[in-house]
Amino acid sequence: MTKQRLRVIPLGGAGEVGRNMWVVEYGEDIVILDCGVMFPEAEMLGVDLVLPDITYLRENLHKVRGIVLTHGHEDHIGSLPYVLPELGFPPVYATPLTAGLVSHKLKEHRLLEQTKIHRFEAGDELRVGIFKIETFHVAHSIPDTVGLAINTPAGIAVYLTDWKFDHTPVDKRPTDIAAITALGQRNPLVLMTDCVRVESSGSTPSERVVGDSLDSIFATAPGRIIVATFASNISRVQQVIDSAEAYGRRLMLAGRSMENNFRIALELGYLRIQPTTLVRGSEAATLPDDQVAVMCTGSQGEPMAALARMANRDFPHLRVKQGDTVVVSASPIPGNEVSVSRVINNLFRIGADVIYGSEAKVHVSGHAAQEELKMLLAMLRPQNVIPFHGDYRHMVLYRKLALGMNMGYTMDNVFVIENGSVMEFGQNFAKLVNKVPVNYIYVDGTTVGDVSQIVVRDRQLLSRDGVMIVVVTIDRHSGELVGGPDVLSRGFVQVRDADTLIDSTRNVVRRILQKTNDQTEVDAAFVIRKIKDAVGDHLFEQTRRRPVVLPIVTEV
């Protein structure tokens, strides 16, 4: 790398929502910004989590000086348990709430003792390798979120992810506009910014709006009130506490992550609650309905989370019933629309009143909309901008927005790039110079990486038309059929109703073996191939479906 040039590489977060992870490099020093996971897309069948690809970091391990986290959401901290051991446990820098959530996570993975976590407060200055990193508070849907200004010999890189200009946030700490405008005086070299809400005109409403809606629900609901939200949305949790206390209801928590996050936030002083407000499920069951409120997980329709289980009569001490009011205080993450809608339907079926959707104003986003994105540019006036934390379309629309501002932004200083793009910035220099590998790293069950794109593709094939297994035993010398052909299937057709199809398939196999038999030498691989092709064609002809055909040839 040429001297006096700052290198910036998204390993996750560019062209996708989630899995945020950035490399900032100068000379012999790398600082990593965030370390998130992505939740798998629908066609990544059976995959639990998707991690960033850290090949580049492994190859430059000697340069890694630390990981700085901006806030405690999974898409910014979730990869730590997988990445930390791989990188030899570099120091982690985090604000107190983020550090609390990270500690809990690492403890569960038995990695806490090996990890050095440096706590800092917004406003503190960090020294990570040669980098002097200024931190400043930003408003988001979790407290203790920060923006970062990374000072390097080439210039200042500003990293501002997951933020909005909320002038009336619940924790009374708005985005630090003074810090941002002051940075704007120092001619920052590059800004990396969240752009996921660029499709929305105007400004994102304040979190305060949700408090008002909750109050009016708590003032009128006849029975219990059950509020589902993200466990990490501590401000939302605080607003539910406030409404419960204002309207004389005790509060029960439901869902493991809700209980964990609540405990961590409470211990660290990020929640205010009267000592008598909280109630256990067993006790809540003895109280009059109009004195009970519940805060639970499951706002994304997850079938194993508290809300869906309450709706399915599968949650201890709490079954949703007629007269209950359920508030879905979250928007469906793209891909979850159908499962959220299913849970809402089931709740209505039970007889609950369900309050949801944008017209109900029981949720606001934690991300900046168009006018806020423009305001940030006007305040900060960075020489270069990389929008991220959005789909490709969001990044393109962000560029359009910036170019429309008459601030000198052009295609040459607003960069729409994808993960793995190596960007270099310096005096009058801003360029994509290289690409590093960035594959999806899948976590399925307890293991990382042994589920590859091939495995996922196989699952897709299996999910479409199932599998048909053809078993034959042949004499290893003569090639004669001595057992089978037997046919076995899963997810293809109902075998007991498909006698004709099964019989004709067996005949197809017999015919192949007769033909193969004529050859001078028997080759199991050849037989397998022949069966696979012939049975596949036969089944497609008969059913217009293409199950995975697996021939099993045993030689005896």
Add this chain to the structure above:
Amino acid sequence: MTKQRLRVIPLGGAGEVGRNMWVVEYGEDIVILDCGVMFPEAEMLGVDLVLPDITYLRENLHKVRGIVLTHGHEDHIGSLPYVLPELGFPPVYATPLTAGLVSHKLKEHRLLEQTKIHRFEAGDELRVGIFKIETFHVAHSIPDTVGLAINTPAGIAVYLTDWKFDHTPVDKRPTDIAAITALGQRNPLVLMTDCVRVESSGSTPSERVVGDSLDSIFATAPGRIIVATFASNISRVQQVIDSAEAYGRRLMLAGRSMENNFRIALELGYLRIQPTTLVRGSEAATLPDDQVAVMCTGSQGEPMAALARMANRDFPHLRVKQGDTVVVSASPIPGNEVSVSRVINNLFRIGADVIYGSEAKVHVSGHAAQEELKMLLAMLRPQNVIPFHGDYRHMVLYRKLALGMNMGYTMDNVFVIENGSVMEFGQNFAKLVNKVPVNYIYVDGTTVGDVSQIVVRDRQLLSRDGVMIVVVTIDRHSGELVGGPDVLSRGFVQVRDADTLIDSTRNVVRRILQKTNDQTEVDAAFVIRKIKDAVGDHLFEQTRRRPVVLPIVTEV
């Protein structure tokens, strides 16, 4: 059934969007209203279509007098090719455009000759068995849509599905308010009405709004304009024609269903186009970009439809390129959000400008919103109401809306019911009297019904963690292992990286066979069961995953 009672049964459409089909029965006569399909939900893996369950009709075949169709959308006509032969080809009643679309569909299935299609115009009166059926025009996103008033000795049933009060529709035929208010004077017994947009306040905007947006896009787009919409949305197609002609562009059609529907609508006089406007792909390729517009399928992100293929450089004569403007003139149907968003991202990646989403006003719904739903009740004043064509939540919200109108509606005359509910109505009588079976009937490939819930469940299991096949050959007398154990997997782990796991699994199988071997008699079923359990447990222990385990035991 008691005399003087009208029986109404939804076989599809109650508690779901799509697959609309209703039975109206009086004494010895049944008329079927609509005959639609549903597009499968995400977890109905590999299923192409979902049909209504017509068990009840099969059992009452002698009563079936005919099928009356309200309009030509798939969710109202798509089951005809499967249902007509089952019911012995009862006569089908349809308006000209609907009849044209149905004829095309039946021709493809080689069923047209056997089918008697009676064409009628809105305003005509039909005689179907003992039923006198009045028909009246309603505005919707396809022309020639009608509402039905079924006169029976017990009273009038009004069936009004897929409608809105559009006062400025493109075909200049607004909903026939005079007919509806006149019906309101005759004290209708029951109204069945669409409620899918009950979550939206106000009124659904007129289709005219889209024309204005299209005009401003056509006035300014520098290159080609590609508009993706539903092929059946003939009004939308007309507006694209109008804009193309107004701004001097030739129009190319892309996608099989777009071409078919266009041709049918044109032949029947439902489209106005100048003879020189239409252009073939090969010719369009020779024209200047700013003289070309394209109308195509694929607005739902379907990977095999024209839009996705154009974006993937897999469509003859047309590849989307930088400078093109793509208009996505449709909303994603719930469940399609991710695939639509993927196509939009890809189009941006290529460099096209993409116009989409509600703020762009390039799509409006064909269904009534809250104020329209209320207006219908005020005009028609039915004694009883059954909302349908919506999820369960929509039906509950509709009831809330009706109960809030102070028109005498209560829980006893607004019915939230699900498919298969047999409702009876008469003089001061309105009751759910029975339930008939309504399963999902799946179409996969060319066959109906051989893909059951079990097959789909197997596909779900396979899609999660794949399949592991364990093959052993044992001596049928001694039970000794003479071949294997071999292990084969698909969609589970990458076998070449999982030697240890494969080895340990084989050892587990060997151990079982040794134990089994000690028994006096060898029972293959028992061996299979043992292998299945032990291997399943072993794999879960090692990987926290549960592939489908299929032991194959060959005895020689």
